[in-house]
Amino acid sequence: MKILGIETSCDETAVAIVDGEKKILANVLNSQIDLHQKYGGVVPELAARSHIEVLDSLILEALREAKLDFGDIDAFAATSGPGLIGGVIVGMMAAKTLASVFKKPFIAVNHLEAHALTTRLTSDVSFPYLLLLISGGHCQIILAKNFGDYQKLGETIDDALGEAFDKVAQMLGLPYPGGPHVENLAKNGDEKRFNFPRPLLNSKDHLCDFSFSGLKTAVRREIEKLIGEDFSHLTSPVKILAQDKADICASFQRVVCEILISRLTNANLSEFNLKSLVIAGGVAANRYILSALQKWAQDFDMAVFAPPIKFCTDNAAMVAWVGVEKFQRGIFDDINFKPKARWNLS
Ligand code: KG4
Ligand code: ZN
Numbered sequence: 001m002k003i004l005g006i007e008t009s010c011d012e013t014a015v016a017i018v019d020g021e022k023k024i025l026a027n028v029l030n031s032q033i034d035l036h037q038k039y040g041g042v043v044p045e046l047a048a049r050s051h052i053e054v055l056d057s058l059i060l061e062a063l064r065e066a067k068l069d070f071g072d073i074d075a076f077a078a079t080s081g082p083g084l085i086g087g088v089i090v091g092m093m094a095a096k097t098l099a100s101v102f103k104k105p106f107i108a109v110n111h112l113e114a115h116a117l118t119t120r121l122t123s124d125v126s127f128p129y130l131l132l133l134i135s136g137g138h139c140q141i142i143l144a145k146n147f148g149d150y151q152k153l154g155e156t157i158d159d160a161l162g163e164a165f166d167k168v169a170q171m172l173g174l175p176y177p178g179g180p181h182v183e184n185l186a187k188n189g190d191e192k193r194f195n196f197p198r199p200l201l202n203s204k205d206h207l208c209d210f211s212f213s214g215l216k217t218a219v220r221r222e223i224e225k226l227i228g229e230d231f232s233h234l235t236s237p238v239k240i241l242a243q244d245k246a247d248i249c250a251s252f253q254r255v256v257c258e259i260l261i262s263r264l265t266n267a268n269l270s271e272f273n274l275k276s277l278v279i280a281g282g283v284a285a286n287r288y289i290l291s292a293l294q295k296w297a298q299d300f301d302m303a304v305f306a307p308p309i310k311f312c313t314d315n316a317a318m319v320a321w322v323g324v325e326k327f328q329r330g331i332f333d334d335i336n337f338k339p340k341a342r343w344n345l346s
Pocket of ligand 2: 135314
């Protein structure tokens with residue numbers, strides 16, 4: 001069985017073909033980073049237009065890479081939410097069109113489920129597992145009980161973690177997306193220099209929830225102290241010493257790890273007898289966070305799984321894989337499936 005998956009929900013246009021034996025037969029991607037970089041974030045209208053421009057040729061490229069024809073594909077899957085709705089419509093309509101023309105099933109994929117199940121493609125992880133989903137748009141702790149059975153234990157009440165990385169990077173004049181740049185600079189930084197706050201840590205009502213907006217403001221205040229002025233009015237990037245930048249990145253990352261660990265510890269692991277922690281989403285590409293979580297998990301006798309870096313950030317192999325999982329269970333979607341800007345996993 002071979003499934004073609006399409007991903008267009010944010011700033012990556014991606015197409016992949018995956019089979020029932022977890023073989024990734026093709027995996028192609030066009031990143032729009034250059035297009036959005038000067039705006040410091042994704043511009044939805046530009047993103048949707050760019051998806052339209054490149055998607056057709058990426059589909060053909062994927063087929064060429066896999067040495068397959070349209071007729072060899074058993075179902076067409078596409079991210080159908082959540083995400084930037086213009087982009088979601090582009091990818092979903094392409095998959096529906098191919099499904100109609102070639103008389104094959106259409107499979108609507110939840111982008112969060114695609115991140116959530118990626119390690120089942122890249123490693124052998126079986127249910128149940130604890131899932132830490134940390135991306136540019138989400139920050140959630142989920143109990144993945146079975147396929148299609150997800151219980152949300154906590155989530156961010158303001159910014160997503162990737163967003164916090166991106167905003168800190170932007171304040172430091174680093175390119176978009178900022179996460180990888182913050183991780184890189186942090187390697188040479190003193191993680192104890194700044195004592196940033198850990199919001200919600202003592203809140204009994206938010207045991208597994210996150211809040212990153214106060215942390216972001218605290219970073220901003222430290223930067224303002226370093227440069228000696230409020231930089232909201234400055235038109236050019238702030239000038240900060242390289243060592244100060246590195247120390248901010250390292251201290252920010254350390255506090256992020258402490259926050260993640262405290263929330264995961266509150267997830268009451270013993271009650272569910274969980275043996276695996278899966279980290280997914282773009283921020284899971286951060287190897288400092290991964291190793292901190294691996295150290296923490298040892299105390300709970302849990303194995304930690306994260307996809308290889310290129311499958312942490314948005315890609316279509318994870319979309320095709322959800323297609324495989326749904327196909328194997330005989331779950332298909334109607335051609336009238338409506339695209340969803342918001343689509344909860346639980
Ligand atoms: O999952 P993703 O590709 O897109 C969404 O679905 O949101 O995640 C993108 C996010 C961006 O905020 C980016 O800065 C962050 O993932 N990211 C990282 C790293 N690589 C990507 N954050 C921290 N460290 C990284 N190495
Ligand atoms: Zn994503």
